[in-house]
Amino acid sequence: MVEKSRELAVRPGRPVGHVTRGTTAANRMRRVDRWLCGTHASVLTRAARPLVVDLGFGAAPWTAAELFRRVRAVAPDAELMGLEIEQARVALARAVEEPGLSFELGGFELATPRPPRVVRAFNVLRQYEEKDVPGIWATMAARLDPGGVLIEGTCDEVGRTAAWVCLGQEGPRTLTLAVNPWLVSRPSDVAERLPKALIHRNVPGEPVHRLLAEADRAWDRAAAHGAFSPRQRWAAMARALTDAGLALGRAPYGGRVLGGPARWRLGELTVPWSVARPADGPLAG
Known part of the structure; x- marks a missing residue:
């Protein structure tokens, strides 16, 4: 994990961004996945073979595979591509590939075969500075399929609390706070999981x-x-x-x-x- 922000490394043929810590756990992204499939089902169903990207899926592919199953329940012809900036993580993830689910080397440039309909970028921007966020958002949003969405946010290690921004090509649209109500003392407990654009x-x-x-x-x-x-x-x-x-x-x-x-x-x-x-x-x- 890179502890302090640097200028984004843009090198020909290389993914854009920094390697993250890669921490992941099964079912960690359930809240954002449930929200996506519940509130933005039409984003998936109004496109043929919608491409979903899990950017920065981490050291293990579990949450990418879970998103694939959840999206397929809404749009059976959806395809999911997991992108990581570290080749070793991609190689490990390819062991769980199946028709419609693939893993490639990639970063914020979203060099996918076609514009993605949905991009989930979770726990990726924490290591950056707030000033980096507009440029990173713009880079990813510009690659979206028209009508597509980018969901960028953060959650705790087991997914009890989460917060994310939903963006379209025009920029940010909404902020969502999501918690397990049984395990928080008050709504502001989510403050430490605010996206990088808001946490400070x-x-x-x-x-x-x-x-x-x-x-x-x-x-x-x-x-x-x-x-x-x-x-x-x-x-x-x-x-x-x-x-x-x-x-x-x-x-x-x-x-x-x-x-x-x-x-x-x-x-x-x-x-x-x-x-x-x-x-x-x-x-x-």
Whole structure:
């Protein structure tokens, strides 16, 4: 793992990016995979043989193979390509290849046979600086198939807490926080898993800090719902954020907590990027 950021190495014929630590575990990406297949099924089904890329699948191919199975349940003709910048990881992963599932050497340049419909890049940008993020996002988004999505984020070692940004070719669209409601004390527990674009912005005066503070207050007010289950408490928290915004007629939450109760009960909270984007810098626009 590279401990400090460097300029992206762009060399002819070489993958773009730095080698990551490669830590992975079975079922670690279940929350983001469930969200993708549940909320963006049409992205997969509206394209013939949609190509899904798992960028930086790590030292073992387990989570790439799991994504392949989950996507195939939605789009039976989907194909998945795992990309890694380290040749030894690719060689190891090829032992589990099967029709529709392959592994290649690659990085942010996404040198795939055709534009990918979906790119999942998880736990890849943690080693970079915040200033690197816009360029990396732009490099990957430019390679997307029209109508495709890039999902970039971070999760803990076993997938209990996660956060990700969903982007299209035009840029970031939404931020999703996802947790196991039984294993968090409050919504802001996810702060340490915010994507690189936001993790250093969780300070007073920043929109993402306000989002987490408002979510914590709503969580506290929803304590009685915990008698039914932590899932119900999380859903009540999300509903309270929406209702408070609607009642007061103010941004950022008025009618803009996305997904609805079915998603909220899964421990998800999705908001437009405009709710959480940095207050200044290239990602503020």
